[in-house]
Amino acid sequence: MKSEIHSGWGLHPRIETRVVRARQADQLVDGHPDASLLIQGARRSYGDACLADRVISTQLLGHLLEFDAERGLIRCEAGITLDVLIAFIAPRGFFLPVTPGTKFPTIGGCVAADVHGKNHHKEGSIGFFVEEIELFLADRSRVCCSREERSELFWATIGGMGLTGAIYAVTLRLKKVENTYMRTRTLKTRNFDELCRHFEETQQEYTYSVAWIDSLANGAHLGRGSLILGEHATADQAPTSKRFKLHSTGGPSVPFFFPSATLNGLTMRLFNTLVYHRQIRQQRDATVHYDPYFYPLDFVRHWNRIYGKRGFLQYQFAVPFDGGRTLMGDILQRIAQRGVASFLTVLKTLGQESGGLLSFPIPGYTLALDIPLRDPSVISFLQDITRLVVRAGGRIYLAKDAILQRADFEAMYPRLPEFKRVKRACDPHNRFRSLQSERLGLT
Amino acid sequence: MKKRALILGAKSAIARAIAQRLVSDGYDLVLAARQVDALLPFATDIRLRHQCQVDLIEFDALDFDTLEHLPQRVERTAGPFDLSVLVFGYLGKQEDTGRSTEEMLKVLNANFTGAAVTLGHLANYFEQRNAGGIIGIGSVAGDRGRQSNFFYGAAKGGLGLFLQGLRNRLAPCGIHVLTVKPGFVDTPMTEGLDGLFLVAKPEKVANDIVRAYNRKRDVLYTPFFWRWIMFIIRSIPERIFKKLSL
Ligand SMILES: Cc1cc2nc3c(=O)[nH]c(=O)nc-3n(C[C@H](O)[C@H](O)[C@H](O)COP(=O)(O)OP(=O)(O)OC[C@H]3O[C@@H](n4cnc5c(N)ncnc54)[C@H](O)[C@@H]3O)c2cc1C
Ligand SMILES: NC(=O)c1ccc[n+]([C@@H]2O[C@H](COP(=O)([O-])OP(=O)(O)OC[C@H]3O[C@@H](n4cnc5c(N)ncnc54)[C@H](OP(=O)(O)O)[C@@H]3O)[C@@H](O)[C@H]2O)c1
Numbered sequence: 001m002k003s004e005i006h007s008g009w010g011l012h013p014r015i016e017t018r019v020v021r022a023r024q025a026d027q028l029v030d031g032h033p034d035a036s037l038l039i040q041g042a043r044r045s046y047g048d049a050c051l052a053d054r055v056i057s058t059q060l061l062g063h064l065l066e067f068d069a070e071r072g073l074i075r076c077e078a079g080i081t082l083d084v085l086i087a088f089i090a091p092r093g094f095f096l097p098v099t100p101g102t103k104f105p106t107i108g109g110c111v112a113a114d115v116h117g118k119n120h121h122k123e124g125s126i127g128f129f130v131e132e133i134e135l136f137l138a139d140r141s142r143v144c145c146s147r148e149e150r151s152e153l154f155w156a157t158i159g160g161m162g163l164t165g166a167i168y169a170v171t172l173r174l175k176k177v178e179n180t181y182m183r184t185r186t187l188k189t190r191n192f193d194e195l196c197r198h199f200e201e202t203q204q205e206y207t208y209s210v211a212w213i214d215s216l217a218n219g220a221h222l223g224r225g226s227l228i229l230g231e232h233a234t235a236d237q238a239p240t241s242k243r244f245k246l247h248s249t250g251g252p253s254v255p256f257f258f259p260s261a262t263l264n265g266l267t268m269r270l271f272n273t274l275v276y277h278r279q280i281r282q283q284r285d286a287t288v289h290y291d292p293y294f295y296p297l298d299f300v301r302h303w304n305r306i307y308g309k310r311g312f313l314q315y316q317f318a319v320p321f322d323g324g325r326t327l328m329g330d331i332l333q334r335i336a337q338r339g340v341a342s343f344l345t346v347l348k349t350l351g352q353e354s355g356g357l358l359s360f361p362i363p364g365y366t367l368a369l370d371i372p373l374r375d376p377s378v379i380s381f382l383q384d385i386t387r388l389v390v391r392a393g394g395r396i397y398l399a400k401d402a403i404l405q406r407a408d409f410e411a412m413y414p415r416l417p418e419f420k421r422v423k424r425a426c427d428p429h430n431r432f433r434s435l436q437s438e439r440l441g442l443t
Numbered sequence: 444m445k446k447r448a449l450i451l452g453a454k455s456a457i458a459r460a461i462a463q464r465l466v467s468d469g470y471d472l473v474l475a476a477r478q479v480d481a482l483l484p485f486a487t488d489i490r491l492r493h494q495c496q497v498d499l500i501e502f503d504a505l506d507f508d509t510l511e512h513l514p515q516r517v518e519r520t521a522g523p524f525d526l527s528v529l530v531f532g533y534l535g536k537q538e539d540t541g542r543s544t545e546e547m548l549k550v551l552n553a554n555f556t557g558a559a560v561t562l563g564h565l566a567n568y569f570e571q572r573n574a575g576g577i578i579g580i581g582s583v584a585g586d587r588g589r590q591s592n593f594f595y596g597a598a599k600g601g602l603g604l605f606l607q608g609l610r611n612r613l614a615p616c617g618i619h620v621l622t623v624k625p626g627f628v629d630t631p632m633t634e635g636l637d638g639l640f641l642v643a644k645p646e647k648v649a650n651d652i653v654r655a656y657n658r659k660r661d662v663l664y665t666p667f668f669w670r671w672i673m674f675i676i677r678s679i680p681e682r683i684f685k686k687l688s689l
Contacts, residue, residue, distance in 0.1 A: 023456075023631065024481045063488035077484060088492060 006055070009304050010046035011311025012373055012402060013435070021057045025077075028056055028166035029136045029431075038434045039166045041109030042081055044102055046314040047402025048435035049161050050109070056166070058108055064088060065169060073131065075171040078108025083247060086290075091244045094174040095232070095290070097129040101346075103247065103295045108167040113399035114159030114359040116366075118208040118230065118294070120350045125361050126172075127158040127354030134169040138431040142168070156422035159356030161398055163423055163432050163442060179243040181233040182208070182293040186284045188276075192223020192332065196325050196365075199227060199349055207231055214272040215345035215369065218336045223329065225347070226279065230293060237287055247291040253301035257309045268341040307343075307372050313402055315382050316368035318350055319394035324365045327392045331385055335369070340378055342369040357419040360397040368400070379403050398436065406441045445495070447471040447524040449517055451502060451561065452531025453482055456630035457580065460649035461528055462489070468653065471495050473521045475502035475513075476531075496521065504531055504557030505549070513561060514568035526656075527565045528578040529558055532599070534632050540594045547594055554598035559605045566609055569618050577613075577620045578656055579606045583664065585624065586673045589689045610661060622662045623652050626669040641666070 007014040019040075022028045028039065038052035042059070058079030066075040069092060076085065082096060083103040089095065100115045111133065116125045132146040133154060143165075145154040157164045185206075189195040195211055202209060208230035217224050239245075297303055304312070319327050328347075335342065346368045350361040371378055386396060386408050395412035396404050410416060423430075423442070433443035448465050450458050453474035462472055466489055474482050479499045486497040498521040502513070517524055533553035540546045562579065569575030584592055585599030603622055610620035627633055627642045643666050651665040664670035679687070 021634075025484075061484075063484040064491045065484055065487055067491055 006043065006051055007311065008046045008048060008050050008402070009044050010314055010400075010402060011304055011307065011309070012313065013048055013051070014311075015051055015053065015435070017052065018054045019057055020055075021060050022079075023060050025061070025136070025142070025168050026140075028058070028061070028168055029138065029140050030056070033139070034429050034431065036431050036433050038432060039078075039108070039112075039162045041079065041106035041112075042104050044100075044105040044109065045113065045399040047400060048439070049113075049398055049401070051435045052433060058106055061168070062106070066171075067092075069093075072174045072176060073171060074174055075132075075169055076107060077169050078111075078167040079106050081106050082110070083249075087246055089174055090177075090180050090246055090290075093176060093178070093244070095177045095180070097123065097173060097175045098126040099294055101295065102298050103291075104298065107170050107172070111158055111167060111170055112160060112162045114354055114356040114361075115399070116350065116361045118210045118348060120348070120361055121203055121209065122207050122351060124352055125159075125354045125356070125359060127356050127359060129173040130158060130170060131173055132171040133157055133167055135164065136166040136168055138165065138427040138429065152418075152422050153426060155355050156357050156419055156426075158354060159359035160419070161358065161437065162434065163437055164426055165432065175232075177232045178235045179233055179238040180245055180290050181238040182230045182288050182290055183233045183237050184286050184288055184293060185229045186279060186286075187227045187229070188225075188279050188282050189227060190224050191221060192329050195223055195225055195227060195347070199347075202227070202229055203349060205229075209348060211347040212275070213332070213345040213347055214276045215332065215335060215342040216269045216272050217276075222336060223332055224276065225345075226276070233287055239287075245289060247289075247295070247298075251299055251301065254303055254305040256305065258306045259308060268343050271343070307370075308374070310373045312343075312370055312372045313378070313382065314368060314370055314400040315385075316366060316397040316400045317386070317389045317394050318360060318362050318364055318366040318397070319389060319392050320362060320364040322364075323392055324394070327388060327394070328365060328367055331367070331388065334385065338381060340371055340381065342371055344368075344370045357415040357422070358398065358413055360395060360399070362395065364394070366397075368397075383408075401436065404440065406439065409440045445469060445471050446526065447473065447496075447521060448526040448528060449473045449475060449524045449565075451475045451504070451527065451529045453479070455530050455532075455632075456645045457625070457628060457648055458528070458530040459485060460645035461530065461578075461652060463646075464649045464653045465526075465528075466493050466495055468657075469495075470526070471521070472497045473500060473517050473524060474498070475500045475517075477501070477503045504561060505552055507557065507560060510557070510560045511564050513564060523572070525574065526576045526578070527562075527569075528580075529562060530580050531558070532580065532582070532632070534592070534595055537590075537592050537594070550594040551598050554595060555601045555605075558602050562605065562609060566613060566618075570613065570616055573616050575618050576656065577606075577609065577618070578623060578652060579620070580623045580625065580652075581606070583624045583626050583669050583673050587676055587684075591689065619656070619659050621652070621656045621660060623655075624662065624664050624669065624673070626664070626666060626672070641668070 004019050006017045038055045040050050040055040040057045043050045061077040061079035063077045098117045114125045114127045134144050187198050206229040211225050211227040213225035390411045430443040437443040448470045454476040479501050489497050535550040581603040582599040584596040585603045606622040627639045629642050648665045655663040
């Protein structure tokens with residue numbers, strides 16, 4: 001068995017692990033009935049959710065299994081990455097119903113994290129669009145689950161971070177589109193209040209919305225940024241030639257780790273200020289291709305290496321609308337005061353819960369910050385902030401997390417007891433476990 | 444008319460990469476393998492993405508009695524075919540191979556006997572039709588006997604010799620035979636083995652193979668530098684070589 005050094009996208013923590021690449025369905029869960037394992041997708045989660053000392057990778061299980069253009073359904077193996085899936089569905093007039101901010105995760109990983117996209121406030125997380133899941137359980141039995149059949153297992157698996165079993169295949173309901181372009185409107189805002197107000201005013205109207213915040217601006221400028229709204233372009237809004245143009249492959253890559261000093265407070269401030277001032281007008285409309293719209297960061301491969309060898313944390317929490325705005329303002333202020341530089345800070349609104357027992361999104365706001373790990377004391381600073389989040393009825397996103405503490409976790413996911421009951425029933429010996437599930441007392 | 448390729452040992456990682464490459468060149472496929480059902484997802488994926496026919500047939504090179512009728516079975520299932528790609532092979536573990544007769548025979552029969560008998564019948568089929576082509580996958584291990592895998596190496600070396608003869612016999616009727624000698628490739632065969640270097644991706648190797656076939660090359664080392672590595676290894680005098688631990 002091969003031994004490799006693994007980390008999530010945040011490059012922290014980093015561990016040595018034994019890897020098996022499943023080449024057919026029945027290799028997803030191997031023989032030894034008590035050996036622990038974790039199913040791993042593309043390691044696009046940031047922290048330790050995708051890490052364990054023994055992993056079975058789905059990277060070679062990426063086949064399409066069925067496509068029903070009439071009903072807009074696709075069934076595929078869990079290891080297919082979103083870019084490959086898009087390349088098949090887009091020319092046939094479909095798009096992903098929900099997509100995270102990168103096209104490189106696997107569909108299995110997206111279901112396991114019940115990912116949300118810029119349309120969550122209107123259309124919900126990917127769990128809303130999953131029709132059926134085929135799963136290998138700890139005893140190697142193969143089962144199907146859906147809203148009707150084994151629904152408890154279904155809702156424990158959606159957002160269940162790989163702890164219920166190995167997802168072999170997923171049936172997904174796709175979104176019909178007329179082309180592969182987006183109509184966008186960008187609103188520049190001067191401070192946090194204005195940003196939130198814009199959010200609230202545009203919520204109903206726009207299917208897609210997300211805001212980027214200049215987290216280093218302080219004082220009166222605290223929380224300034226831009227709100228980017230979007231819709232799939234209609235036939236008359238898109239270029240007539242190349243209606244179904246796809247993303248290009250290739251592009252530049254960060255070939256090595258940057259020395260940690262490169263991305264210091266100063267360069268980050270410069271970057272954020274530049275981005276903020278790039279747009280001069282208050283409002284700008286444009287037609288853009290889906291690739292720069294949904295996946296702006298994919299343009300540079302391995303961009304995570306700019307944070308240096310020590311990596312970074314992505315800290316993402318959600319808070320209910322009620323009281324959320326004040327709390328976020330407070331947190332942004334603390335972050336600015338401490339001088340913690342977040343290279344990218346993203347704010348968006350969330351809509352209805354999917355029903356996934358450990359799913360992250362709740363109606364409210366979600367804020368995501370990228371925080372370099374140059375100074376390890378930032379961890380306890382964030383853990384303190386987490387307590388504020390818990391008190392406000394909020395929660396931390398497991399797919400991004402590397403530092404959450406067990407007690408806080410237990411306080412923020414109210415359906416945890418239900419999840420644990422399903423877990424005990426389908427995996428009594430805790431075969432499926434990750435570094436994260438152990439830290440959080442889930443296994 | 445569309446061309447059709449028969450791929451023997453289609454579950455192999457190299458075989459799948461060759462299949463993908465042939466499909467994008469416009470071929471229909473017949474995938475032959477043991478427990479061929481495991482290839483259903485692979486076949487479905489190809490059918491969905493490309494407008495082509497993909498058939499599956501059960502095939503075990505150690506099942507000698509069935510080999511004679513292989514071409515007819517393929518014809519019955521899918522129709523006539525224009526290219527045979529023999530990819531299957533079995534490395535075994537030298538420690539085990541050295542001790543058990545069963546293992547010795549498995550290595551020799553899968554890589555040589557089964558392969559040669561299969562190719563013999565395929566050659567007759569193509570000769571009858573006066574058209575066709577053959578790609579056979581040997582190995583650089585067949586270029587010189589080494590203590591670490593000489594059952595395998597000898598069988599692959601034998602296969603190389605066999606393909607050479609076949610090429611000579613089929614040349615007059617315009618049937619081309621390509622011998623492929625891959626170096627290390629990242630597949631289940633080499634997964635977890637020590638001492639690998641310059642490991643190539645199956646896609647790269649497959650690309651080289653199909654290109655070499657289209658250009659009617661006779662012997663392909665892939666990646667190309669193995670030709671030079673093996674030239675050096677073959678040039679070492681036996682007197683010295685026998686003392687080396689390679
Ligand atoms: C640049 C960037 C932007 C992102 N933007 C967003 C965003 O907007 N919204 C959002 O929700 N997320 C976002 N993410 C997070 C990402 O979408 C999730 O972490 C997703 O889970 C990654 O999928 P993966 O295939 O890489 O899985 P991995 O990271 O390998 O694994 C994640 C979890 O899924 C489990 N898992 C994976 N495959 C299977 C399977 N077949 N069966 C069972 N369990 C499995 C693993 O065990 C693990 O617990 C972003 C990530 C990056 C790097
Ligand atoms: N990988 C390398 O570094 C390397 C180097 C040089 C040459 N090669 C050669 O390349 C070819 C492809 O191998 P690979 O690297 O792709 O490895 P692989 O994935 O392990 O493929 C070997 C395949 O051969 C099949 N096979 C073995 N015995 C068979 C039999 N009796 N009948 C039918 N099929 C049989 C196996 O089928 P099952 O799945 O049913 O067991 C397996 O699919 C082989 O001929 C190998 O010798 C490989």
